Structure formats: C-alpha cells, structure tokens
Amino acid sequence: MLVKKAPDMKSSEITDKKLYMNRRQFIAGSTVMVASELLKPSLLQESEKKARKKLKVVKRGEYTVPDKRTSYEEATSYTNFYEFSTGKRSVKEISQSFRTRPWTLSVEGAVERPRKFDIEELIHMFPLEERIYRWRCVEAWSMVIPWIGYPLAEFVKKCQPTSDAEYVEFTTIYDPEQMPGQKTNVLGWPYVEGLRMDEALHPLTLVGVGMYDEMLSNQNGAPLRLVVPWKYGFKSIKSIVKVKFVKKMPKSAWVKKKPEEYGFYANVNPEVDHPRWSQATERRIGEEGRRKTLMFNGYADQVEHLYTGMNLKKFY
Numbered sequence: 001m002l003v004k005k006a007p008d009m010k011s012s013e014i015t016d017k018k019l020y021m022n023r024r025q026f027i028a029g030s031t032v033m034v035a036s037e038l039l040k041p042s043l044l045q046e047s048e049k050k051a052r053k054k055l056k057v058v059k060r061g062e063y064t065v066p067d068k069r070t071s072y073e074e075a076t077s078y079t080n081f082y083e084f085s086t087g088k089r090s091v092k093e094i095s096q097s098f099r100t101r102p103w104t105l106s107v108e109g110a111v112e113r114p115r116k117f118d119i120e121e122l123i124h125m126f127p128l129e130e131r132i133y134r135w136r137c138v139e140a141w142s143m144v145i146p147w148i149g150y151p152l153a154e155f156v157k158k159c160q161p162t163s164d165a166e167y168v169e170f171t172t173i174y175d176p177e178q179m180p181g182q183k184t185n186v187l188g189w190p191y192v193e194g195l196r197m198d199e200a201l202h203p204l205t206l207v208g209v210g211m212y213d214e215m216l217s218n219q220n221g222a223p224l225r226l227v228v229p230w231k232y233g234f235k236s237i238k239s240i241v242k243v244k245f246v247k248k249m250p251k252s253a254w255v256k257k258k259p260e261e262y263g264f265y266a267n268v269n270p271e272v273d274h275p276r277w278s279q280a281t282e283r284r285i286g287e288e289g290r291r292k293t294l295m296f297n298g299y300a301d302q303v304e305h306l307y308t309g310m311n312l313k314k315f316y
C-alpha cells in the first residue's frame with residue numbers, strides 16, 4: 001500500500017512519538033531501553049495509577065517551608081535508589097513491580113523487648129502530618145517535597161530503647177531478585193544508615209510513609225523511609241526493614257564505600273566541599289540557574305545546637 005506523505009510533514013511527526021523515542025534509544029544501545037521495553041509507557045501509566053493510593057493527613061506540620069514545591073512529576077521521576085539503578089531517570093520504571101506487601105519491620109538491639117511490626121500498623125501508628133521540606137542531595141541538586149509521616153521520636157519511644165542505645169541503625173530490604181542493583185557492587189548491600197540518638201529524636205526527623213497526599217511510590221522508598229531534611233539525601237534511607245538500637249556509631253553503606261567522600265553526619269554544609277565538587281551552591285530542580293546552599297539546608301535555627309563544640313569540617 002502506498003501511503004501518501006504530506007509534503008510539509010516531518011517524519012518524526014508521522015511516526016508515533018513514543019515509538020520514535022524507543023527506536024532512538026535502541027540505536028543508542030542504552031540500557032534504559034531494556035527497562036522501557038519491559039514496561040511500555042502505556043503499561044507504566046496504568047500500573048502507576050493502580051499503585052497510587054491517597055493518604056489522609058490530619059495536620060499541616062509546623063516545620064513546613066514557604067518555598068515553591070517541586071512538581072509531583074519531577075519528584076517521582078528523578079530519584080536516587082541504587083538498589084534499582086544508578087540512573088536517576090531509570091529507577092521509576094524498574095521499581096514499578098517491586099512488592100511492598102507483605103512487609104515487616106523488625107526492631108532489634110538495645111531495646112526492652114525486640115519485636116516486629118506489620119506495615120499496616122506502622123503506617124497509622126501516629127497521626128500523619130504533611131510537612132513541606134527542602135531536600136538536598138550531595139550531588140548538588142535540591143527539591144522541595146511535601147512529605148507525609150510522623151516524628152521518628154514517637155516511634156523510638158514506642159520501641160523502649162535502653163540506656164545502651166546511643167545510635168539508631170536502619171537497614172533497607174535485601175532482595176536481589178527484585179532489586180537488580182543489588183546484583184552489582186556499586187555499594188555494599190544491604191543499604192545501611194544511622195543517626196545519633198539526639199538526631200533520631202529531633203522533631204524534624206520523620207518516618208516517611210507518603211508524599212503529595214499519597215502513599216510513597218516505590219521509587220521514593222515505599223513502604224517506609226526516613227526523612228531527615230538538614231542532611232544530605234543519602235541519610236534518608238528507603239524501604240526500611242530493620243531498626244536496630246546500638247551503642248557504637250553504625251557503619252553506613254556510603255561511609256564504607258568511600259569514607260573520604262561521605263561522612264556519618266552528612267549535614268548539609270556549604271563550607272565543606274565534596275572532594276569532587278563544591279557544595280556552596282545547588283540546582284533546584286525546575287528552576288533556572290543556581291542558588292546558594294544554606295547551612296543545615298536552611299534548618300540551622302532548629303538543629304545547630306545538636307553540634308555545638310563539634311568541628312563540622314572534621315565530622316562531615
């Protein structure tokens with residue numbers, strides 16, 4: 001059959017745009033193509049819609065900042081989650097089929113009584129608040145995200161830590177069959193992070209269960225993650241299955257991997273450069289140009305007292 005081509009039409013307009021893009025990616029031989037072939041854009045939209053569940057928030061948290069929010073689309077498409085991929089724009093597709101039920105969180109270590117919690121109980125354990133937080137990655141980009149959760153302090157109290165508990169260690173699920181990144185050695189698995197007890201008890205620190213009126217998406221750390229707004233993003237560990245109260249400072253995955261680049265404290269600090277780039281400015285996703293990075297990501301009034309007397313250049 002002969003298809004007549006209108007003289008002023010470009011070939012890219014005739015070819016369905018998605019097909020055209022896929023073909024381009026195929027030609028480029030990129031690994032992104034593999035994921036997009038497994039889950040075609042139309043399918044992705046459907047599974048995404050099904051997965052998106054509204055969350056009822058009871059209050060607007062007092063720590064909310066007035067900054068313009070990052071769009072839902074960007075905050076759920078540009079994500080760091082190495083268990084799925086090191087490509088920030090690949091994580092979303094690759095994580096769509098990740099199973100977040102059944103899910104149990106175990107509480108271990110220096111507590112009166114080790115125990116396990118089911119995720120449904122955890123999500124509604126305390127009144128859910130929405131808090132709009134500034135969010136800063138160590139890679140010098142930032143966002144403003146309306147998180148939904150409750151203070152970690154409430155949960156810590158419920159766990160009844162003993163006097164031996166000086167730090168809290170968090171561990172992400174280990175499941176290489178579901179998380180292809182765990183078959184690589186970009187990091188030692190499972191992902192581990194930690195907070196000093198006073199940081200864990202600080203009212204800014206949240207147990208995150210949702211964002212933008214919805215349950216957390218897989219790519220943002222479903223079903224349960226940490227949200228610590230004055231620290232670089234890597235401290236806010238995703239998809240947590242274990243909370244352990246310990247006496248000694250936990251060895252976090254990033255500190256183990258590259259101690260000269262990533263410290264335990266990881267407080268946002270414009271004066272301490274990352275060895276490979278400056279931390280003085282940041283690119284706010286969705287904005288033109290760069291803006292100055294603020295000490296403790298703008299939360300100095302709330303948190304600087306936690307670090308009085310500490311040399312923050314040494315304890316980065």
Ligand SMILES: Nc1nc2c(c(=O)[nH]1)N[C@H]1C(S)=C(S)[C@@H](COP(=O)(O)O)O[C@H]1N2
Binds near residue numbers: 082
């Ligand atoms: N388990 C796990 N948690 C993680 C990461 C990760 O790779 N694995 N990436 C961290 C980094 S570097 C950042 S910046 C934030 C990103 O959170 P977001 O993608 O929801 O914005 O998650 C953090 N939590």
Ligand SMILES: [Mo]
Binds near residue numbers: 232233234
């Ligand atoms: Mo990050």
